[in-house]
Amino acid sequence: MSESEEKTVKESDKKIEIPKKKLYTDFTTNTVFVGNLPITYDKTKVTKLFSRFGKVVSARIRCIPIASINMKKKVAAIKKEFNPRRNSVVAYVKFASEDSVKAAVDANGMIVDGHHLRINLAETSTEIDTNKAIFVGGLPFDIEDDELWEFFENCGKINSVRIIRDSHTSMGKGIGYVNFDSTAAVELALQMDGQELKKRCINVKRCLSTKLKKKTKLFGKKKTEEMVEKLLSKRNQTKIKTNKKNKMKISKLESSANSFTGSKANVKKKKQKKPSQQVMRKKKIVKILEKS
Template sequence: MAAQVAVANGGGAGPAAAAVAVVPAPAPAAPGGVTQPLPTTSLYVGDLEANVTDSQLYELFSQAGQVVSVRVCRDVTSRRSLGYAYVNYSSPMDAARAMEALNFAPLNNKPIRVMYSNRDPSSRRSGSANIFIKNLDKTIDNKTLHDTFSAFGAILSCKVAMDDIGQSKGFGFVQYEKEESAQSAMKSLNGMLINDKPVYVGPFLRKQERDNSFDKAKFNNVFVKNLSESTTKDDLVKVFSEYGTITSAVVMIGMDGKSRCFGFVNFESPDDAARAVEELNGKKINDKEWYVGRAQKKSEREMDLKRRFEQSMKDAADKYQGQNLYLKNLDDGITDDQLRELFSNFGKITSCKIMRDQNGVSKGSGFVSFSTREEASQALTEMNGKMISGKPLYVAFAQRKEDRKAMLQLNSLRCALYQ
């Protein structure tokens, strides 16, 4: 059974908002016909084009009712748009009408995404009634995804993940108002065809839950390495069969006919495989310390290595937190040695580097690391804003990408709180 979805082609909008016909929306009725007030007058507006202004949003959303306030959230330092905004109405009815009429409306030639503002981070991150969809056709956009999944209940949030150039990554998320709607959507659409592609529809898992799921996955196939060159298939069978029934075993052989010193053992039972890994990993056999672990696909190995690398980088960054300074607005002619000389009065410098492009040209930025936090703090206080080669130097504590992202989120939270 195929669920073919037609992609809607919205008309382009000029610098200002496109005119949108707004139809009055009745308030939802409870059983017995009693009208229930809507819970909020505040809307979240996402997927904004970078140049959208407060006045454009005010003009567009005023078509639905009396707008109390509009604010495009911006970076505190650069004042660049963060890609979303909040619109507040005086009436819940107006907010409901705007969400119904303006969701996916084009603004500066880009469809916007409108939903009720949810200021409770715990509910947003809980994953409740939230589903994950992958193997989406690249032509499917937010509106198409919304139209497809809205048949199962009221949707709070709906988004197709996009890359840096605005192309679909082939997966997305839908959060329903009720868990029953999410369960119904998963049951009905998992494995179905959307635009001739079978899609996976399952529960959304937070990163920590995905990591735990990955670590605890059941497996039958075991990888073993650091074998001695004389170890044979029969030797593997003899060692591993003590832990359960083996369906296959192999020692990998190179083009020269010699052992590549690693192999695979497949168990009939995942429990037996797990026990073999637990008891044999790190054990010395024929003067060789074996590594024994779950056999992984290439993609899984790469994911595992990436996680380990990111963790090691985090540990290193945490170790030197507050000792590493980031500099920018440096004159292009300044060298590493000159930079070291500029900061040497503040303490012992452990590393000092100007960032350069592939042609060796300075990017105007760099890093200086001190042996103690106190030295770095003094250098920051005295050097930030100081004129160097006719340019004011910018100095700040260096931050990891995750920390910068957290700061952006904090800035956006502040923006939301002061609506």
């Protein structure tokens, strides 16, 4: 083999380095998701708003409500031709540090121009406590997050509100979720089932966990509802039993404590009745004198 042929072989043996694609995590690290942002806010306004938490690297506006189905979102954003029935958009804000991200997430629920902002980590899907959440069906398609917030705010402290929307038009699909701070608020919210919201009767139900959702697919709604009722009744029965046991234990402890205090008092009384040593000596002397 000639030298030129050897060089070509060596060059072919070398591994070709393919440029790595930017992973999704590169865009989501140190990034927060901002929901229910006022539609009037652009990138500059968003950076100004969130710079209070730290240095903002970038801001992106998403879920723009287009005026017509044929219109592209970029065109709608440039021309500012939005759906008149919508008043909110979504944004992603990337920070320079993790501390800024934590500070921003802690500000979840902050009010900006009458809008309750929903601020979550963009990197991971936030875990919601289903015991403190409700499912709302039969909602008007043009309903906004704040309207649903105001409807349920008397039930208790609300952490967040989410309306399921169409990915293209950003209009509602008639369903949503309300996440409360306590289970007591959920019980009050369930009493609002069948009430009117914007001339529509809404359905308010408990928020099902992922396990129960799978069961609904397998067994159907009726069977799953029966299963849920059975589980709730079992839980209530166990609570009643534990309460009874605790009461019995407390009563036993109280009775034992009372008997212990009573025995102590009797001992004290007995001790008081015992004569002193001087009295005993005197009695002995009297007996000796009587014998003599």
